Amino acid sequence: MIAEAGLAALWFAAALSLLQMGLGWAAVRPGNDNLLRLVRPLAVAQGLLAGISFLALIWLFLETDLSVKLVVANSHSDKPWLYKFAGAWGNHEGSMLLWVTVLAVAGGAVALLERKLRKDTLIGTLAAQATISLGFYAFLLFASNPFERSPVIPIDGQGLNPLLQDPGLAFHPPTLYFGYVGISVAFSFAVGALVTRDVGRDFAQAMRPWVLGAWIFLTLGITAGSYWAYYELGWGGWWFWDPVENASLMPWLAATALLHSVTVLATRDALRAWTVMLAVVAFSMSMIGTFLVRSGILTSVHAFAVDPQRGSFILMLLCLYIGGALALFALRVSTVREGAPFRVVSREGSLVLNNLLLTIILCLVMLGTLYPLLTEAFGTKISVGPPWFNTVSAPFALLLVIFMGMGPLLKWRKDDGNKLLKRVAVPLLLGAATALLIVIVAPDVHLLPMLGLAVAVPVALMSLMPLVGRNLRRTPLIIWGMVAAHFGIAMSLAGMASESAFSKEVLVSARPGQVSEIGPFTVRFDGAEPVAGQNWTAIAGRMTVRRGEGEEFVMLPEARMFSDPVTATSEAAIETHWDGQLYTVIGEPDGQGAWQLRLWWKPAVTLIWFGGSLVAIGGLLALLGRVMRRRSARKSVTDEAEGVPGREALA
Amino acid sequence: MTRAKAKTQRLVLLSLAVGAVLVAVFLGMSAMSSQASLFYAPGDVQKMGLPLDRAVRIGGMVKTGSLERLPDGVTIKFIVHDETTSTIPVRFTGIVPNLFREGSGMVAEGRFEPDGTFVATEILAKHDENYMTPQLAGQNMHKSESLE
Missing domain, CATH: 2.40.50.140 (Nucleic acid-binding proteins)
Structure with a gap:
């Protein structure tokens, strides 16, 4: 019953999106908002129905309803409830349903909450959003039905990939999707505004909070995913330049560029066409990412199934939407008037530089991700890995971070370059001193990590400088948000650089009682012992660790063996200190009483994710600030209408 | 006057963007031969x-x-x-x-x-x-x- 209800909700949602699309496109004309009263509730209802359908799937997984194919293939009655719950999206069909649900809910939220956007543009936006939804509903209903019944009811399900059986699964995919798919709103705004010729300041001010919202989720999702890979895979790495990671990084880069260009448009009415273009590009990156991950072209833990039909379906949708939006852009770009002019040395100038550098990095990541697919089509197999990505993207990323520190110190319209240099002289000297110190104290540190630290230190300082000379209590939340986000980037960079510059690694074959030294720690291996969980058994290596003369503590890395499906995984034991993490993994026994142990001391590695979280928090502060400012602006308008002196009058 | 200025500015920005993409692709491709592994x-x-x-x-x-x-x-x-x-x-x-x-x-x-x-x-x-x-x-x- 539940399965049929979920499927019915999905069909209804698809029908509503067809109606929303038809009505919307039929009604959309500059200055005409007749049908908004119809389109708005349609979008909300569509979001609700998609949500119901998704809840139905979660219900089926929690119940372990074995009459449903998807549950049989991906769940098991013995699984802890959290993984039954999160297992709903730990597979192809379920994750696509989550994708579509976020798309529909985002559309519903726009219909419900957006009051600033011109009404005719809002109709266009909702029509565009429905057009995207419709395609992906079709994909679900015709090529990836999550509610399909299984012909025979087995005794139990086949279980979930043990690597996914981690609390991270409950958090990482939904967060990432809210960002990934939430950026569709920016795309629809851009399409709507192109149709009604509404690209300007008000449009940008309306779009900004939505971009910000999606970007916060995307940042959180990437940060969480990186930490998850770090502790779950047991390789001690936090970013592998894996195509699926790149698939999430590309929309983030585009969304970051968009976030900054939309600010220029909202504040100074410049960069009009460019901002619209970026909004289209950002969501196109999300769709390309979905295609790469879900089509089976790439195989990894994220690609649940290989099915060429699905690949071509998504590819078709992708070409349709991106091609359609670009064609519309080409047709209408001449109607988008040029924005306000500005000087090179100005806040606008620095934001243009930010956008150019982000675009370069985006192109490089895309090139590195797609190039192996291209060459393989011509018969040469190559792999583009970390050496390439680090070499080509790091110089631009470092430049970007330096300008990120300087940009907010410039005035809008025009500023004096010499003044800026005077203001940043101290931080720049500090950076040079850092570089010098590293070269003297640790001469064998590679160039990139050294530069990373030499950039991170001054930029952290520079990012705080917009607060200098302000009354901190009266500083707007938006400024705090920017400062926090920029400081977070510097912090994250410091973590990355320090991890790759100062990590220590030891690999030993240890007998019980054997002592190893790693960084400031002494690790004594006490032997291996069996342990068991709800659906796994494991061998845990007991290590007694001591830092210098400090207290002893115990670490227990495990080699786990899961039942259903039978799979071995290794669970690293990680001990966090204020200045870094000790990361331990147990390998195989040699059959003569010794065990392989791998130990890492990673100084300051936690800064990477603290920094990432701070970036997201900064985004949240800015969003709160925007929403509050908008609300008080609206209040003062109504106050004036009622004859009460507004804020402007009092000020 | 300002309109013409704005037009020039748009042209400059456009060529900058195209230039940036070309630079990226060129650098990326030239590093490909030495950094990508066969x-x-x-x-x-x-x-x-x-x-x-x-x-x-x-x-x-x-x-x-x-x-x-x-x-x-x-x-x-x-x-x-x-x-x-x-x-x-x-x-x-x-x-x-x-x-x-x-x-x-x-x-x-x-x-x-x-x-x-x-x-x-x-x-x-x-x-x-x-x-x-x-x-x-x-x-x-x-x-x-x-x-x-």
């Missing part, structure tokens, strides 16, 4: 000769019965083969991924030594039983042959 199956080594000057990837099946551990306890040796008669001897120091075993497919990154031994710096993990790197997919080697 993929070799055992049969390819015979055909194309040993690539000694750069890091490459190899892939194939771990030959059943070939896996041995060296006395240091952390280094292993094994032989990789494919459907041709060629084989590659591989040496690796480290902890192998959980799904690495004899008779199963694997991909490793590293360098060849002049004697033809491949010294792996990294053995790529399979995330699960169904996972295979794209390079192996075409070779029909993702299925374990240990069931023979």
Whole structure:
């Protein structure tokens, strides 16, 4: 019953999106908002129905309803409830349903909450959003039905990939999707505004909070995913330049560029066409990412199934939407008037530089991700890995971070370059001193990590400088948000650089009682012992660790063996200190009483994710600030209408 | 006047953007030849000769019965083969991924030594039983042959 209800909700949602699309496109004309009263509730209802359908799937997984194919293939009655719950999206069909649900809910939220956007543009936006939804509903209903019944009811399900059986699964995919798919709103705004010729300041001010919202989720999702890979895979790495990671990084880069260009448009009415273009590009990156991950072209833990039909379906949708939006852009770009002019040395100038550098990095990541697919089509197999990505993207990323520190110190319209240099002289000297110190104290540190630290230190300082000379209590939340986000980037960079510059690694074959030294720690291996969980058994290596003369503590890395499906995984034991993490993994026994142990001391590695979280928090502060400012602006308008002196009058 | 100025500015910005993309692609492609690693199956080594000057990837099946551990306890040796008669001897120091075993497919990154031994710096993990790197997919080697 539940399965049929979920499927019915999905069909209804698809029908509503067809109606929303038809009505919307039929009604959309500059200055005409007749049908908004119809389109708005349609979008909300569509979001609700998609949500119901998704809840139905979660219900089926929690119940372990074995009459449903998807549950049989991906769940098991013995699984802890959290993984039954999160297992709903730990597979192809379920994750696509989550994708579509976020798309529909985002559309519903726009219909419900957006009051600033011109009404005719809002109709266009909702029509565009429905057009995207419709395609992906079709994909679900015709090529990836999550509610399909299984012909025979087995005794139990086949279980979930043990690597996914981690609390991270409950958090990482939904967060990432809210960002990934939430950026569709920016795309629809851009399409709507192109149709009604509404690209300007008000449009940008309306779009900004939505971009910000999606970007916060995307940042959180990437940060969480990186930490998850770090502790779950047991390789001690936090970013592998894996195509699926790149698939999430590309929309983030585009969304970051968009976030900054939309600010220029909202504040100074410049960069009009460019901002619209970026909004289209950002969501196109999300769709390309979905295609790469879900089509089976790439195989990894994220690609649940290989099915060429699905690949071509998504590819078709992708070409349709991106091609359609670009064609519309080409047709209408001449109607988008040029924005306000500005000087090179100005806040606008620095934001243009930010956008150019982000675009370069985006192109490089895309090139590195797609190039192996291209060459393989011509018969040469190559792999583009970390050496390439680090070499080509790091110089631009470092430049970007330096300008990120300087940009907010410039005035809008025009500023004096010499003044800026005077203001940043101290931080720049500090950076040079850092570089010098590293070269003297640790001469064998590679160039990139050294530069990373030499950039991170001054930029952290520079990012705080917009607060200098302000009354901190009266500083707007938006400024705090920017400062926090920029400081977070510097912090994250410091973590990355320090991890790759100062990590220590030891690999030993240890007998019980054997002592190893790693960084400031002494690790004594006490032997291996069996342990068991709800659906796994494991061998845990007991290590007694001591830092210098400090207290002893115990670490227990495990080699786990899961039942259903039978799979071995290794669970690293990680001990966090204020200045870094000790990361331990147990390998195989040699059959003569010794065990392989791998130990890492990673100084300051936690800064990477603290920094990432701070970036997201900064985004949240800015969003709160925007929403509050908008609300008080609206209040003062109504106050004036009622004859009460507004804020402007009092000020 | 300002309109004309704005037009010029748009033109400058446009050419900057196009320039940026071109620079990115150019730099990326020129680094590709030195930084990307080519993929070799055992049969390819015979055909194309040993690539000694750069890091490459190899892939194939771990030959059943070939896996041995060296006395240091952390280094292993094994032989990789494919459907041709060629084989590659591989040496690796480290902890192998959980799904690495004899008779199963694997991909490793590293360098060849002049004697033809491949010294792996990294053995790529399979995330699960169904996972295979794209390079192996075409070779029909993702299925374990240990069931023979």
